Amino acid sequence: MSQLEQIKYYRSFQAGQTVIWSGDRMEFVGSVVSGIATLTQTMEDGRRQMVGLLLPSDFVGRPGRPVAAFDVTATTDLVMCCFRKKPFEDLMTSTPHIAQRLLEMTLDELDAAREWMLLLGRKTAREKIASLISIIARREASLHMKRAKDMLSVDLPLTREEMADYLGLTLETVSRQISALKKDGVISLEGNRHVSIPDIDRLLEEAGDDSDGGMLV
Amino acid sequence: MSQLEQIKYYRSFQAGQTVIWSGDRMEFVGSVVSGIATLTQTMEDGRRQMVGLLLPSDFVGRPGRPVAAFDVTATTDLVMCCFRKKPFEDLMTSTPHIAQRLLEMTLDELDAAREWMLLLGRKTAREKIASLISIIARREASLHMKRAKDMLSVDLPLTREEMADYLGLTLETVSRQISALKKDGVISLEGNRHVSIPDIDRLLEEAGDDSDGGMLV
DNA sequence: GTTGCTCTTTGACCCAGATCAAGCGCGGGG
DNA sequence: CCCCGCGCTTGATCTGGGTCAAAGAGCAAC
Known part of the structure; x- marks a missing residue:
């Protein structure tokens, strides 16, 4: 992880502030250090659905995707640990362990999303x-x-x-x-x-x- | 992929047949060759929610997880291309490319699940x-x-x-x-x-x- | 203290979708 | 040929949760 140490930096957000807008170019990936953020989708008429709750240690961002698919909003004061996307991706291709860890986390998130589908639907x-x-x-x-x-x-x-x-x-x-x-x-x-x-x-x-x-x- | 060729095999299911029960030990991973399968969750009282629709080329299974989290059912006659789980996982750790491809697919599925959450909720x-x-x-x-x-x-x-x-x-x-x-x-x-x-x-x-x-x- | 927020609770009423209940259409078996 | 079963449609009625509206509860600024 020492190579990661070299490219990381921190960003702070106030409660209520938007971290990323859906459709924005996403120039970084990162994880929540402290505070809480939400992942939401909004329809044109304002109907809103939260699709994820980001607590400390949760990962944000999608290696390999240029634009964000959802709004990310800080609901409390928030500190995130970020990595510029390009170096992170380079590191990922050269360090298989990282991709595997990320896959594991993503599969967990997918299971959680599917559990949530049962809740929402039934x-x-x-x-x-x-x-x-x-x-x-x-x-x-x-x-x-x-x-x-x-x-x-x-x-x-x-x-x-x-x-x-x-x-x-x-x-x-x-x-x-x-x-x-x-x-x-x-x-x-x-x-x-x-x-x-x-x-x-x-x-x-x-x-x-x-x-x-x-x-x- | 030639190493994958060596460990793969095919399984057929009739329409309506269950491929895997939620909670079963899952001894293989694989992908749909032809036909359609569904991923569902059921509550004790019978309420059911489909959480995924598997069409040809979709991947089934979770490297690193021993038991299935959802029921997989063939809704049409179905042919799957399977790999025993252990050899597949070994191959994954030795072939970084596979983990990355799998990560990409899983991230797509996660996005789709989140889109579906908007549909179900709002x-x-x-x-x-x-x-x-x-x-x-x-x-x-x-x-x-x-x-x-x-x-x-x-x-x-x-x-x-x-x-x-x-x-x-x-x-x-x-x-x-x-x-x-x-x-x-x-x-x-x-x-x-x-x-x-x-x-x-x-x-x-x-x-x-x-x-x-x-x-x- | 008062004013003015934002967040929350509670009430009264309404409606989209669930539930209950017939029927229809069509393909397969006798 | 008719019957049976299954998937589908349609009608009548009910109800959980949405909508609209009002009012309490903190709490920060003055």
């Missing part, structure tokens, strides 16, 4: 919300194993509207379903971003997931 | 049908350039129910929307599988696609 609003929370919880848990006793809790890194765009719902429906899950004791809220999960199995059941497949966002 | 039933027909038409056209004069026509390789599973609809809605598009002169039908498209731009407009992005299935 799950109810309640199941969608439960799925989103459990996925965020799983990622959080795998990162810093934060659990107070056996009570799992997470911060939702997205506004209600962003969740709606991710889940193929409206923000009102997201709000209503979160309220409903709270009323039914599946989750509890402190503020409107912090969620506690008294019983993770209950939540997974609400999500309609067949057992604990290794879905990742 | 498009209306009519737009979904129009999108499906235009995508099949585009693939057909790129394969054998079949067009009588300037009238494009395609055979739908799927039943109404399979289309419904692909689009996140019910088969009744699929049928109704196809009838509606026919009544409005956007398409015409001969039998219930063969579609003619008098005006491809009109169809693309109905699909809600922002211009002619290179979506592939």
Whole structure:
């Protein structure tokens, strides 16, 4: 990786700032260092669908493709580690290991996208919300194993509207379903971003997931 | 590729036969030679979502993953060209070119999956049908350039129910929307599988696609 | 404190698409 | 030839989630 060290640089973005517009020439690839970014598509009439959520360590960009296919937006303050595209591609052809690692990551993303297709096409609003929370919880848990006793809790890194765009719902429906899950004791809220999960199995059941497949966002 | 020639073999499946069950050990990778296969997920209660449509030349399988994540089913009689997984993986590590080609294909599939997420999350039933027909038409056209004069026509390789599973609809809605598009002169039908498209731009407009992005299935 | 944001919740109503339920058309087998 | 089965269409009705509208809740600037 020492050759990569030589060509890398950092870029910072403020919350709300657009990193890349769909259709732009993409002169770099990189990965998220800190903060959260989203990958979205928008139709002419404004309908929007989030197609990916980029958390720290996630890769951005497509070696071999000149223009971006989706909008990338920072939803929190964001730091990215970037490599100019050309040198990165050269390095990739000369270092097979990198292409293989990238293939592995891309296959994981593809599986995640396909899991998401099931959610978008067939799950109810309640199941969608439960799925989103459990996925965020799983990622959080795998990162810093934060659990107070056996009570799992997470911060939702997205506004209600962003969740709606991710889940193929409206923000009102997201709000209503979160309220409903709270009323039914599946989750509890402190503020409107912090969620506690008294019983993770209950939540997974609400999500309609067949057992604990290794879905990742 | 001559090394690949040495380890390849063929498998045939009848229409309706399952190629691989989700969760099965996957002892081979391969690609479709002829016929059509689908990649589907099913929830315990039977709700089904198709997450991929495999046409000739499409790759099946995941180097580096022991079990299948989705059901693969032959919807027509199917011939696949297979490679036992272990030798293929060995070959991949020793032949960088293969990993790179595979990465390219996987990135294309990822883009297609993300396009499909927009369809599933945000498009209306009519737009979904129009999108499906235009995508099949585009693939057909790129394969054998079949067009009588300037009238494009395609055979739908799927039943109404399979289309419904692909689009996140019910088969009744699929049928109704196809009838509606026919009544409005956007398409015409001969039998219930063969579609003619008098005006491809009109169809693309109905699909809600922002211009002619290179979506592939 | 007040003003003015943005984000969120909640209510009332509506509609696209699901569900339930007949029928139709056509190809294969007796 | 008729019957049967399967894929498809069409109608009637229902409903989950969208739409429109109003109001609370933080919170930063003044």
